[in-house]
Amino acid sequence: ETGVTQTPRHLVMGMTNKKSLKCEQHLGHNAMYWYKQSAKKPLELMFVYSLEERVENNSVPSRFSPECPNSSHLFLHLHTLQPEDSALYLCASSQSANYGYTFGSGTRLTVV
Amino acid sequence: GIQVEQSPPDLILQEGANSTLRCNFSDSVNNLQWFHQNPWGQLINLFYIPSGTKQNGRLSATTVATERYSLLYISSSQTTDSGVYFCAVQLNDMRFGAGTRLTVKP
Numbered sequence: 001e002t003g004v005t006q007t008p009r010h011l012v013m014g015m016t017n018k019k020s021l022k023c024e025q026h027l028g029h030n031a032m033y034w035y036k037q038s039a040k041k042p043l044e045l046m047f048v049y050s051l052e053e054r055v056e057n058n059s060v061p062s063r064f065s066p067e068c069p070n071s072s073h074l075f076l077h078l079h080t081l082q083p084e085d086s087a088l089y090l091c092a093s094s095q096s097a098n099y100g101y102t103f104g105s106g107t108r109l110t111v112v
Numbered sequence: 113g114i115q116v117e118q119s120p121p122d123l124i125l126q127e128g129a130n131s132t133l134r135c136n137f138s139d140s141v142n143n144l145q146w147f148h149q150n151p152w153g154q155l156i157n158l159f160y161i162p163s164g165t166k167q168n169g170r171l172s173a174t175t176v177a178t179e180r181y182s183l184l185y186i187s188s189s190q191t192t193d194s195g196v197y198f199c200a201v202q203l204n205d206m207r208f209g210a211g212t213r214l215t216v217k218p
Contacts, residue, residue, distance in 0.1 A: 033205075033206075037153075041210075042116075042208045042209060042210050042211070043198070043200075043208040045205050045206065045207075048205060056205060088153050090153075090155060092155075092206075099143070100143065100145050100157060100160035101145065101157070101200070101206055102157060103147070103154075103155035103156075103157070105152070105153065105154045106153045106154070106155075108153065
């Protein structure tokens with residue numbers, strides 16, 4: 001247990017489904033991040049939230065929609081995904097943008 | 113953006129052996145972290161080391177920021193050390209290398 005909890009651990013969804021990934025951090029950090037890890041590719045930064053405001057969106061398709069209701073929670077809402085979106089989605093948090101990151105265990109997503 | 117290169121890409125060791133993993137980066141950075149990703153996908157922070165040397169048990173790391181590289185040393189390797197080791201550097205956001213996949217055989 002790292003202090004960053006992600007649910008669910010595994011998710012299988014159809015291309016027409018809508019689902020949400022949840023991340024919760026218990027570390028008092030004020031920055032949170034979504035990363036995508038596909039097979040044989042480096043981790044890709046998707047979204048950055050600092051003090052509950054989005055500060056970066058790395059050209060992520062609109063079928064991925066983040067939400068940060070408070071500094072402890074981060075969601076990734078998914079709709080009409082494609083099979084190539086199957087990946088491990090990792091959430092991280094940090095004290096601020098220039099401090100070390102703590103990662104959750106990830107959600108392994110399979111789109112069928 | 114910053115380029116992060118890790119070497120070697122793959123490493124196979126016999127239990128008990130020592131190894132050195134390298135991370136080169138293309139620009140000055142504020143932070144550098146080493147992570148271990150276990151077979152279940154969990155990314156565990158090993159070191160937060162923007163400069164200098166740190167040790168934690170059988171692991172140690174050295175970052176020479178002026179020469180833009182960092183080294184991770186694993187001594188007396190164990191099968192539980194298997195997994196992928198990532199170096200990540202940060203100027204604005206955190207950028208990851210492609211990782212070194214380590215397999216330790218009994």
